[in-house]
Amino acid sequence: MTPRIAIAGAGLGGLTAAAALHHRGLDVQVHERGEELREQGVGMHLGPNGTRLLQRLGLGPELERSAVRPEALEIRAFHNGALVARQEMGEAWQQRFRAPYYTVHRGDLHRMLASRVPAERVHTGRELVRYEETGHGxxxxxxxxxxxxxxxxxxxDGMHSAVRRTVAGEDTPVYSGNSALRGLADAAGLPALDPALMYMYAGPGARVLLYPVAGGRQFTFVVVTPAAEGAAESWTSAGDRTDLAAVLTGWDPAVRALADAAGEVRRWALYDREPLERWSTARTTLLGDAAHPMLPHHGQGANQAVEDAVALAVCLKEAVPGPDGIAAALHRYERARRPHTTRVQLGSRTGQQPGDAARRRLDAENVDWVLDHDAEAALTGTRDRLPRAV
Known part of the structure; x- marks a missing residue:
């Protein structure tokens, strides 16, 4: 008998899991606390490790239309915009990692994933407050x-997961010492920047990352600065363009233009959590931010959720029928994923200092093992026989 699978949360991780499970013919229902499906946030990085899995779910053509495949990352001097270093990406990374590196608006990816899950399997206005495991489920x-x-x-169900608290108990958020101002700006308002490129500027007390989304019509910006501990573990606290202007005083005019070009600005207090010692019980498990909330310095938060989702779908599809089979599948999933995500999570704590972070980000060798990973093939041992990411 096919197991009935419930997912708490319809963010990127939850919808990827639903799409991957449905794709494999499994019975899945998604419960989302919001009254409608909506992904908050701005742009995100979709590394080859995430892209190849989404392509196998049929999202390749939509990603190619809506996302951007940056040609290169340029590090520039904060005060005059002089080129410091350049990392070729684009086709070079396509060949190197066998799948594209994209920058994409989170909302665009969220809509793509929602289209892969039948509407009758997604239930909104369902905030999970508690659950209990019984002998029957x-x-x-x-x-x-x-x-x-x-x-x-x-x-x-994200960084404030009710499921996590039940599985692993209460824990304390770990503050990085930094917060980030982030938002979107129309590319037309930043005429000195090429919408085919990513940019990083590292200056006194701040690091600025800009990258194109929405087919190059907009830039996402992330301005990381030291800050006293935030009041909330949230990426949606209100910010202001005057905050941007103050941070960027004396910077290159190409970057200072953000203060006028930016739309809504949000402040994101950069927290993570210590890695968990376990994710699962006999009937319950975690994925994405509920399992391993991480800092953004490797751009891997959403990618690791995508990997979790596909890996879990593989394990549940191959599970032996019955409660013992479910427990074994969840154990297999955790055994495969937890060491990998712990390494990514702890590695994402590096790069706190702007100059060092810029140089580490430029050197792809430091994250080759992340971008080259194939979470599906790692479980099935079929890397050479899986559909090639194109």
């Missing part, structure tokens, strides 16, 4: 007073 209790029953529960 899992009972989910929602804030609206309704319940749902499943054989497996996947906690994809």
């Amino acid at each position: 899992v009972v989910l209790h929602f804030a609206d007073g309704t319940d749902a029953h499943a054989d497996v529960l996947i906690g994809a």
Whole structure:
């Protein structure tokens, strides 16, 4: 009998898991606390390790239309814009890692993933407040007073995960000492920047990363600065363009233009958590930020959620029927993923100092093992026989 699988959370990780499970013919239901499907945030990096898995779910043509394949990353001097170093990307990374490196608006990717999950399998307005495992499965209790029953529960409910607290207990967020101002700016308002390139500027007390999204019509910007500990573990706190102007005083005019070109500005306090010692019970497991919230310095948060989702779908598809088979599948998933994501999570804590981070980011050799990873092939041992990412 096919197990009934419930997913708490319809963010990028939850929808990727739903799409991957549905793609493999499994019975999946998604429960999202919001009243509608909506992904907050701006742009994101989609490394080859994430892209190749999404291409196998059929998203390749849509990504090619909506995302941007940056030709290069340029590091420039903060005060006059002089070129310091350049990392070729584009076709060079396509050949090197066998799949494209994209920059994409989170909302665009979220819509693509939602289109891969039948609408009747996604339930909004369902905030999970608690759940209980029984001898017959899992009972989910929602804030609206309704319940749902499943054989497996996947906690994809983000950094404040209710599922995580039950599986692993309470823990304390770890503050990095930095916060980030981030948002979108129309490319037309930044005429000195080429929308085919990514840019990094490292200056006194700040690091600025800009990269194109929405087919090159917009730039996402992330301005990382030291800050007193944030009041909330959130990426949606209000910011202001005057904050940008203050940070960028004396910088290259190409970057200072952000203060006028930016739309809504949000402040993101940069927290992560210590790696967990376990993710799973006999019927329940975690993925994405619920399992391993990480700092953004490797651009891998969403990519690791995509990897988790596909790996978990493989394990559940190949599970032996019955409760023991489910428990073994979740153990197999955790055994495959937890060491890898722990390494990425801890590695993402590097790059706190702007100058060092810029040079590390430029040298792809430091993250080859991340970008080259194939989470599906790692489980199946079929790297050479899987559909080639194109």
